[in-house]
Amino acid sequence: MFHPVGELDFIAIYKHILTFWDEHKCFQTLVEKNGSGPRFSFLDGPITANNPMGVHHGWGRTLKDLYQRYYAMRGFHQRYQNGFDCQGLWVEVEVEKDLGLNSKREIENYGLEKFSRKCRERVNKFSQIQTQQSISLGQWMDWPNSYYTMSDTNIESIWYFLKVCHERGWLYLGHRAMPWCSRCETSLSQHEMLETYYEVTHKAVYVRFPIKERPGESLLVWTTTPWTLPANVAAAVHPELEYLRIQAGEHILIVGAETVHRVGTEGKDYRVLGKCFGKDLLGLHYDGPFDDLEAAKNIDHRVIAWDMVGSQEGTGIVHIAPGCGQEDFELSGVENLPIIQPVDETGTYLEGFGEFTGKRVQDLQQAIFADLKRKGVRFKTESYTHRYPSCWRCGEELIFRLVDEWFISSEEIRPQMREANSKVRWVPSHVQKRMDDWLVNMGDWCISRKRYWGLPLPFYPCKACGHLNVIGSLEELRERATEPFDLPELHRPWIDAVKIRCEKCGETVTRITDVGDCWLDAGIVPFSTMKYFEDREYWKDWFPADLVLEMRAQLRCWFYSLLFMSVALEKTAPYKCVMTHEKVLAEDGREMHKSWGNAIWFDEAVEKMGPDVVRWMYLGQATTEPLRFGYGPSREIKRKFLQFWNVYSFFVLYAQEDKPGLVYDRVPQENTRLLDRWLISRVNSADALIRASVENYEVRKAVIAIENLWEDLSNWYVRRNRRRFWKEETGPDKIAGYQTLYYTLTTVCRLMAPFVPFISEHIYQNLVRSLDPSAPESIHHTPYPVCDPGLVHTTLEEGVAMVQRVVSVGLAARNAAGQKVRQPLACAMLVVPEELRETIRQFEQDIVEELNVKETQFLDDPGPYIRRHVALDMKSLKSRLGKEAGAIRKAWEEVNQDDAYDALSMGNEFLLDLPSGLVAITPDDVRLAMEGTEGYSAASEKGVTVVLDLTLTPELIAEGRCRELVRKLQIMRKDAGLEVSDRIRLHLFRGEIMDDIVNRFKDFIAAETLAVELTREAPGQDCFVRDIEVGNDTGLVGLVKVA
């Protein structure tokens, strides 16, 4: 039979169950069991195997596991392939830190071969750690079969993709200004700019550009990046904006009309001389601030038109340096501007920049300012706070510089991607529009990185003939290589040694040294991991994925690269549905931050809360809102589980005694009570709701449905049925009760199983497997329960809900009258909806017991028993009617409250006759209250009114005192340290009340307190003794355990 149930210990349970699954190979059994089932294709987004997992990873992983487990219980065959993202700057930067390296030069000195080995080691180490962490969260995956984006297969698949792009003419080497990290010495692509903008305060400078054609007059230009001034070639104005010619001190300046206030303090120290439009300034020439430098010597600085110039920004005149900004660079094409590239990869000034040469951008500010001052063109400086991008990896502020990078053109594919996106189901739906916005705005995809540990781009540009050779596979590389090779892996530096023959001219060609954007690595996985090249039939079975699920930030990373590559290769989206979730915050609503002390580590969360609690926290949260993760919420969750656990514990406690013949997976049919059928109905209607919610990606709804089921099970079914299980004999009624509870507990566990795999397995093992060894070995091998509509009784569920409300309202009426529940009352009169009377009548006994009344009656009209009272809401009246409110209050004292109540409670207005005329009082102006008339107490809520008859007969009073006495005896039993089943001898000594009560209720008292002997003699030395007070009487009581 069952094992006794101890305390709820999530940690012990999960550890035990993990071992159990492992020893019994439960996951493998599941995969085999569903091997011939319909397919559910889930595609796992690769997690970067670079650090231990954080709690923010747990959300997605829990959702992923929920869906895989749910569809597994529904018999679906799945791949269960986990993925690791292995390449790119992420890994390099961490390895650099470990090795104490701090630049590309240091890496090269260290040796690329050793460096690549270290990167691989790191990935291997953390993929193992992350695997263990995921297992502890309960994730079931085919772990040994995880894919790694650094694998040769993955790399070759990307090569194929790149070759396809090349064949379509999409691939090109671009020369552009890119956001650049001078520490990592690489550019950042558009999607790497995500979450890289921070509030930064910079020193901004106003600089004069003296106009050649107008001696003594200058353009005033403002910039937050003074280091770019040596690269200035032009000044841009908006042709349609108004500009002012002003006298400021000794200078005459040209400034935008709307920004002129910046020139001085509140406009006091300048004088307007004239005005003009931007177009009037076009073509003017000016002296650049650094014309003395070799690199800027022959530049012809002029004023150009640009309609992106904002009227509020800076001075309305924009400094243009095409070598230092993307928009500036684009403008240089339109305006045919020269381009000055001031810095190298490390942000160091190149030759030709005088004293700046050899210095880094970050260290130059003072020198530039000093130089500008010396030349007399520095107008003023100011601190300026704005959002500025920094490197997402190392935190270094980014600069913009001109670089050669490889791009995939997005013009041709853009409409196809938008079309494909329109067929995808996004959860939540508005993300689809986000994706479309992103696609509309996406620039060409910059795929090259000037780094080491990454996908080697298979580009072999021929210096002799200019032809670009793109290799599409390892086999092709072998065929075209100048000599045979043996590579340990497709990575730098090994691959760099391979040279090929140009297919055009036959010249020997070397690979470019660039590696690829890591989103290429991740975007190819629907092909590389689904046997696109080896087994097309298999691929067709699994592509496109039914579900992809990641945090929303993946929109322009993984979701984007997946879509791009899949549309390029197959003209279709690789996913049918994409579910996204928001980010995880600390309990206080802020980001988790080590230094703020609000961070919780993943391992710590699992070890302290238990994985089931962690999962419940994730699954109970709307995926559209950030999750607040913390110990406070986890305690609340544990309490909810405890409610269910206690029912389980209660059931096992009694079932072990009585050993009723229980049958797994059978709905009790015979001898059931109405409340049994109600519970069975609740389970089945919840089942339907849970399934629908999960399948519609409304996981939270399912979680709430389960919690409500726990609540009804514990707080109504068990509460109302407890005495049924105390009975000595085990008759048909009791057996039906057991089977109902058994059916419910095991079914609810199976409903919960995909959500909380550990605790549900634990209970299943005890309730099902220990009883029926032929049942499936694991709860996760059982089919997900199917709602039987024939067992759902809507009227019954509504009726019980109404009974629950009657009880609640009745207790409120008791509370209002100050009558404790233990004092029996004669009658509760109920006003309830006509159509539910019949159902409610069947539960009269429940109402009678819960409210402790002798009987219930239905009432058509509570009128004679209640007094209505309408209180004015003076605030509302004052705001609506002003001064009249006082007069209304006076007049209100004369109003018949019943009439007013009736009118207002129906939502109508009530007309009040004032000397000044009729005033309409609306339901918003009042508060409706109800109280019992003399001798009655009443309360009302949502269509239910309960009137209690408060009249106490001597008989009722005596019974109340008896219950009081019994209660105090029970406390004594507990204080005496007795077990609940211990039998006692009871001494009721002294006190008149005893005589009366004992005479009337002797049997009742004996039964309730398990007294086998009840005596009026004085308690002896062996007794636990106490003076107690009942009503106005006191007495001496003793009790002692008897054998």
Added chain:
RNA sequence: GGGCCUAUAGCUCAGUUUUGGUUAGAGCGCACGCCUGAUAAGCGUGAGGUCAGUGGUUCAAGUCCACUUAGGCCCA
């Protein structure tokens, strides 16, 4: 400057679409109490809301529409 999301009790959040409809709900916290055969558990009652604001549609708006404000996210 453009787009998307959010705003409900002290706190954390349901409810809002499909389908506008009685007195807007829960948990936590707080106050008071009950129960004592689930017991280092369980339960009840209460206080606490101008449903961000304004306007509109409607017999009827927390719910639909428009605008405004505040916060968040994204783009530029």
